[in-house]
Amino acid sequence: MDSLAGDYGLKADGRTVSKEFRDCFGREGEHADDGRFGLTYAVRATLPEAEHGKAIRTRRVGMPR
Incomplete structure (x- = not known):
């Protein structure tokens, strides 16, 4: 989480953790029955306002395209 x-x-x-597990479906609506699943996970952390731009730029550079 950290x-x-x-x-x-x-x-x-x-206290802000939000997680959601879902069944895994393919492009044509087929259902995976081998244990695969989708997961959405979010949590919050306080970042000083002066650091927002730096954090966003750093994440964009490090993100796969």
Whole structure:
């Protein structure tokens, strides 16, 4: 939970965790029955306003395209 926040020296707020597991479906609506699943996960951390631009630029550069 803290890995992305830790990149900025922050602590993630465990009270804000939101996670959702879903069945895995293919492009044609086929259902995976081999244990695969989709996961959406979010958590919040406070970042000083002066650091917002730097954080966004750093993440965009590091994101796969």
